[in-house]
Amino acid sequence: MLYENLAAEVEEAVRRGVFAVGERVPSVRQASTQYGVSIKTVLRAYALLESRGLLETRPQSGYFVREMPAAKPEPPAASQPPPVASTVDVSRLVLSTLRSIRSHDATPLGSPYPDPSLFPWRKINQLANAIARRHSSWNLIDDLPPGNPELIRQIARRYAENGVPVDPDEIVITVGATEAINLSLQAVAKPGDTVAVESPTYYAMLHAIERMGMRAIEVPTHPAEGINIDALAKIIGEHEIAACMVMPNFQNPLGFVMSDANKQRLVELLAEHDIPVIENDVYQELYYGDARPSTLKNFDKNGLVLHCASFSKSLTASYRIGWAMPGRYRRQVEKLKFLNTLTTPSVPQVAVADYLKQGGYDHHLRHVRRIYRQQARLMIATVQRFFPAGTQTSGPMGGYVLWVELPGAVDSMKLYKAALERGITIGPGTMFSSRDAFRHFIRLNYSYPWNTQTEAALKTLGELAASMAGRRQHER
Amino acid sequence: MLYENLAAEVEEAVRRGVFAVGERVPSVRQASTQYGVSIKTVLRAYALLESRGLLETRPQSGYFVREMPAAKPEPPAASQPPPVASTVDVSRLVLSTLRSIRSHDATPLGSPYPDPSLFPWRKINQLANAIARRHSSWNLIDDLPPGNPELIRQIARRYAENGVPVDPDEIVITVGATEAINLSLQAVAKPGDTVAVESPTYYAMLHAIERMGMRAIEVPTHPAEGINIDALAKIIGEHEIAACMVMPNFQNPLGFVMSDANKQRLVELLAEHDIPVIENDVYQELYYGDARPSTLKNFDKNGLVLHCASFSKSLTASYRIGWAMPGRYRRQVEKLKFLNTLTTPSVPQVAVADYLKQGGYDHHLRHVRRIYRQQARLMIATVQRFFPAGTQTSGPMGGYVLWVELPGAVDSMKLYKAALERGITIGPGTMFSSRDAFRHFIRLNYSYPWNTQTEAALKTLGELAASMAGRRQHER
Structure with a gap:
């Protein structure tokens, strides 16, 4: 199993931006020395990462971090709000949502803030x-x-x-x-x-x-x-x-x-x-x-x-x-x-x-941009993997949040509450409208370190959403 | 002149709160050792301070810091504004006044803030x-x-x-x-x-x-x-x-x-x-x-x-x-x-x-209260000394600002500008009303270290006010 550990370590380094997209990872020989494992183990680990689409080989050059395939998300349709002016009262909902992510244990997919450790x-x-x-x-x-x-x-x-x-x-x-x-x-x-x-x-x-x-x-x-x-x-x-x-x-x-x-x-x-x-x-x-x-x-x-x-x-x-x-x-x-x-x-x-x-700001920014871009793709891919059929996502061109349209039967406030009980926060779509619209939408933050907890949380969210989508369809 | 230097030093210590009101200053013998001067010099210095009202002797006990005589200022009369509601637009005047005290060289009598060094x-x-x-x-x-x-x-x-x-x-x-x-x-x-x-x-x-x-x-x-x-x-x-x-x-x-x-x-x-x-x-x-x-x-x-x-x-x-x-x-x-x-x-x-x-907040507060109380009295006494006849002051019971009513002919905005040219800031009275009232009033801050610059500034202010009072009376 040693090669799987090594693969996980390299994958983590890529995700944290240590090795950027398009950059070469350590050669097989270097990696063998660096990680204290055999050449064979490195080769098996790199092959695994290649099969997962994270690395690619270039002849005579070695192994490189592959550009995550830009997801081609099925974007949500353009909104069609009625042309009616309305008074606004969303702040209580937003404040209570923000409070709910105060717990440092929760998976902060609902946070509006970037990962402060960056x-x-x-x-x-x-x-x-x-x-x-x-x-x-x-x-x-x-x-x-x-x-x-x-x-x-x-x-x-x-x-x-x-x-x-x-x-x-x-x-x-x-x-x-x-x-x-x-x-x-x-x-x-x-x-x-x-x-x-x-x-x-x-x-x-x-x-x-x-x-x-x-x-x-x-x-x-x-x-x-x-x-x-x-x-x-x-x-x-x-x-x-x-x-x-x-x-x-x-x-x-x-x-x-x-x-x-x-x-x-x-x-x-x-x-x-x-x-x-x-x-x-x-x-x-x-x-x-x-x-x-x-x-x-x-x-x-x-x-x-x-x-x-x-x-x-x-x-x-x-x-x-x-x-x-x-x-x-x-x-x-x-x-x-x-x-x-x-x-x-x-x-x-x-x-x-x-x-x-x-100086140093631009260097810092290049680093975080790389991480956010990579994690955007991971987030889209993972949502597509775990969320029920009919789920569609935005294709962010910057920043660190993803907009997800769930099947129409899912109520994002119910999903928000069910997720919170499982230590996961999300941003319910109703926060983004003065007319109580976007009830089956959620916003997800992908700035935080991507790890197994993130994947587990998205799997749980997907299951919750699927069960809500199914239940409502059944109720009809 | 040695005894005058010593007197100035003790006076400064009193003003900075090193020796508080009612406290004993060092005995003649102690002071002689401490300051490296003769007993005779200490005696002459203490006598000078006694004559100035800063120290008092108590039989068998030594020299004590005298309570500054609480000034009995003639307070300004109660205001009698007309009972009319008016819109408010004083912020530009206040902002420009605050900006004017940004210079660290000016004597900050116009500052609304306490001396930050405290x-x-x-x-x-x-x-x-x-x-x-x-x-x-x-x-x-x-x-x-x-x-x-x-x-x-x-x-x-x-x-x-x-x-x-x-x-x-x-x-x-x-x-x-x-x-x-x-x-x-x-x-x-x-x-x-x-x-x-x-x-x-x-x-x-x-x-x-x-x-x-x-x-x-x-x-x-x-x-x-x-x-x-x-x-x-x-x-x-x-x-x-x-x-x-x-x-x-x-x-x-x-x-x-x-x-x-x-x-x-x-x-x-x-x-x-x-x-x-x-x-x-x-x-x-x-x-x-x-x-x-x-x-x-x-x-x-x-x-x-x-x-x-x-x-x-x-x-x-x-x-x-x-x-x-x-x-x-x-x-x-x-x-x-x-x-x-x-x-x-x-x-x-x-x-x-x-x-x-x-803890430590109460200790800090006792220290600044002592200084502000002492400097309030100094400020009142000094205004009474240098300002034209007819000037009246408030008798603050806390805080660090004094309200001064000048003779009716003095325009505090003109005084403000003239003072500013001489490196002195004051708070013109019109800042304190929505109706352009209090034109012959000013507010003075006494939180800053009291020194010869303060006294000189007050003397200058008094002279400017006197000349404005006289000129206007003359113009009539």
Whole structure:
């Protein structure tokens, strides 16, 4: 059985990104020395991994990590929400779901956060400590809104390097993207107003609408192409829309990236009607392709795009550093920031600025992107293996969540409760809508280390879903 | 001149709280050894300090630090605002004032913050570092609203020890008291509603009203007794009042403490009309008397008191840890907290909890209270010495700010600008009203180390004020 142990070890190393896709694994001779096993054992282990599709041989070159076959998931159909504005009240459900994943024992498939063990927390904490020591009498006044100047400069630099037009004076530092989104919405709309959102939409958008006592109208959204711009145009013609909120890149929960053409069309349509658009771009750094995708800012000629992002998904969640680039609403957002929380704590601001200045961020990002891309494929393959017939999944182009459509008979809230009893959390689909839609959908997080517990949890979920699908069909 | 140097050194030690009021200073013999000067020099130095009123001799006992004579300031008259609700727009003025004190060279008489060098920052940072190390993968989910359980327990313990009725389940941790006040107001009133406030009122209260698009109505307020409850009753009879916001203890800027009888009357009056009251108690630990004063919570039978406080004035400003005890509005406040900023960063929450658990907070507080009380008296005496005739000051019973009424002809915004050119900041009175009132008032911070720069700044301010008072009188 020795070769199976070795195979498991190599497989784990591949999954953790030690050996990246397309890279060569140690030669048979090297591996024999390294792991202290015979040549024969290595050969059997590599053959096993080859048969599982994880490695491939190249003549004269050795064994390489195979690209996981890009799953061709049958994507869920585009949503067709009725064009009706509704009040929003999803926060209690979301809060109770988040609380349920507080247990460190549960398999955190329901978590909205990336695996924190992937963050370079040691480096960041060291920087924060050095800063706290340096500034014995550091006080609040130093980094009043808009925020620490060096941090703002570093953020602007990254945008510039990625081809996003940016004016550092436009950036306002916030307590995470949550606050950036809240302030942006408050700057452009008032209680009672109607806001157009994707369907499904990331619940933080719904929270912002709920917080201000506004109404949401859901726009049909294609799981691979994003918000349906024709449908949006029709809604604008029929309703008074105060603002639009979208996530054009790696949308949570669908994972799509809007094409440049569609981004431009969206910005132009809204500009025609003078409607501001809040762009949530928190996954900007977690792309699986070759480069960061464009943003709505790239197409904004009128200052109507309020762009929001943060470091919480890509660098450190606990520091709660986000920002807004609110276009022509910059003064209002800065003022609201001051009114809302006075200031964003200084030391975390400076620590992140120092980290960005030192370099190493891109290296860190390349590492996590590789892991997320590989685990996306594993997650899709495993769901396809264990879930009942009729299950369909998204094909995320970045980020770390998968959207799963279960057979129509499965109630995701019941599945959520049954899974929780077995120590597994999931994100029920109803969190992503103001209209109690997506009842047979769930969101799964694949950022955490992939191991036998993950596979067992997905098997259990699949069995639960199958039994619920069957039971309901039987009941009919 | 040696004895003058020694006198200056002893005086500085007294001012920094090394020798507290009522304590014995080193005996003549001890001082002679300690400072390496002759007995005669010590005697001359002590005689000088006695003549200045800083020391007193007691027969057979030695030299003692004299209680600074409690200044008997002529307090400003009670305010008489017209009973008219008005929209609020003071945040730009406040933000620009705060920015102006960002320069570390300026004499920070305009700062709203306590001297950060008095905080036990070294201890707190050590604790934070230890926590960050312990929890390599600390994440946001651990301390979701209402907040870290141990921190909540520690806060509840201090209330219980101080005779304030408290249920730990009522406490919600926030990003500073600013957020606690914002969420509390949002929980009880809606845009367009009218909120009763003190006059002058702490501008954070006005910010909360401005943020929500509500209206403020200012209630006559006595500089030593607080809000005029009869006047408030009349306003309630004539206006629809959605909420009341007060600072019963060490009000900023007036410094009064409402009597228990008045606190009870206020709570009962509001209960009669079912009006919630937001109590800002951020200076609770900075009393000059023997014990922490009571709160409105002590008299609340109906859950209508939303009590807000923080550690920013007494322990650490940069960690931004505050809390609300929102009575019957607890569920709404918790939900709004979640919607507003998701969560308060974990490490600062746990660091503060650890600090409170270890003990040492009371020792630290006794030290800063002694300094603030002494410096309050110095500030009053120095203002009386340098400012033009007709100047009157508050008599703060805690906290670290003094409210100064200048001759009516002085425009505090002009004084603010003229002072700023000379490297001195002050808080112009107009920040404390929604009606552009208090134009000839200023607020002065006396928490910073008292030194010759402070005295020189006050002398300059006095001269500027005198010239403005004279010029205007001349212009008439």
